[in-house]
Amino acid sequence: MKSLLLTAALAAFAVTAQAQTAAVPRTAADQIATKKGPLTVQPITHGSVVFTWNGKTIYVDPYGGAAAYAGLAAPDVILITDIHGDHMDTKTLAELPVSKALMLVPQAVADKLPAEYKAQVRILRNGQRLDTLGMTVSAIPMYNLPEAADAPHTKGRGNGYVLNLGGKNVYLSGDTEDIPEMRALKSIDVAFVCMNLPYTMDVNQAAQGVLAFKPRIVYPYHYRGQNGMSDVGSFKKTVNTGNKKIDVRLRNWYPAAQ
Template structure:
């Protein structure tokens, strides 16, 4: 009897340990940015995915990589998806997340590929369109490869970058883009998330030059894993701050499980 109880206790301990290991995936610490309506919490997840919490609302951007990466976070009120590729539109991850009451803001190409169960929750935005919801504004802006070509991995008009306006702050999410004219022309961006991964988007120097053109207050390099591994974000920071010391380049580990 004693041995049976010991075995039960050991198995229970292993089960709890396994649950703890799978419940919360490793992720970078969250940042807080002051706004006129309380702090904006920025939680890096992985690659191009980030979770924002602001004014009692939670926003998931490009949920990807498995639902376990979002363990412990509040259910989303809004989900933004930028493009059709699997590292942005990930039905398997969506299926594991509590998105049943969330508004899904997506480009038309994503809406066409989402599982039917989400159709009633979808709001389609095309480049140049805006949506006011939950006390914030979502503006869809272009994201695409240069030179423009119909067979590009990211043709103009298919996907969306986004600018969120909340609490008096403007937050830019580049999606998969290069240093296009529309990005360079951005004004009054307080926080920017900018990609840099070859051959899919742009290199470090392109990204730095684009950032120096629109001069955000804070910039996070994200989406920086390419075919040859992780981009040199330290070099990105150096290039940006050589050109403009006032830009706060925040390096965070978007690939905590990478070796």
């Protein structure tokens, strides 16, 4: 009898744990057509997003605990932009099935990752490019203006990324301001652009940067700052007043906060 009660208790615990994991809210995914099938865009939280494309799964800055990734495939590639804890979250990495993933990171991140990941790491510096698994990953600068040694993000430490996935160019800003390198981007199909003071840029800076490089689709993300959420509605209005052709997609990157 005790054995049966223990088995029942363990089963109930497992069901409860699964329910708790499944109950973590997540914004619905989008799909974007490419020459090699759909690109699925799954917002996670803050600066974290998961792409599924051509049979591969890409995690960007996995953060916030494994429950946010419940039900998603294990990553084939992990991109990390910076050393700050909302980008390089070693606790979340330890909870996720990442043992077979290629980790593309800047040198500063590689220097701080636990030793267990070293064999999986490929370092990309600003300006470098890697062709892997049918995709191209280019590392570009991300930094604060004006440039200063004590800035939260110094030039060369972190990476923004441009991915080419089936002919579509996808830009991930990382933590940056509207730097010349961002404004000079060409032929960006999908952009993820940050806006949170005092760490990156304000809403107007982000909008003006987007109007300069004219992505076809833009997602404002990473918009929680010291004083709460940035006004992404104002961002959309400013962008579309300047260019009605840019598809500004407002998604809830903080569903757990609702």
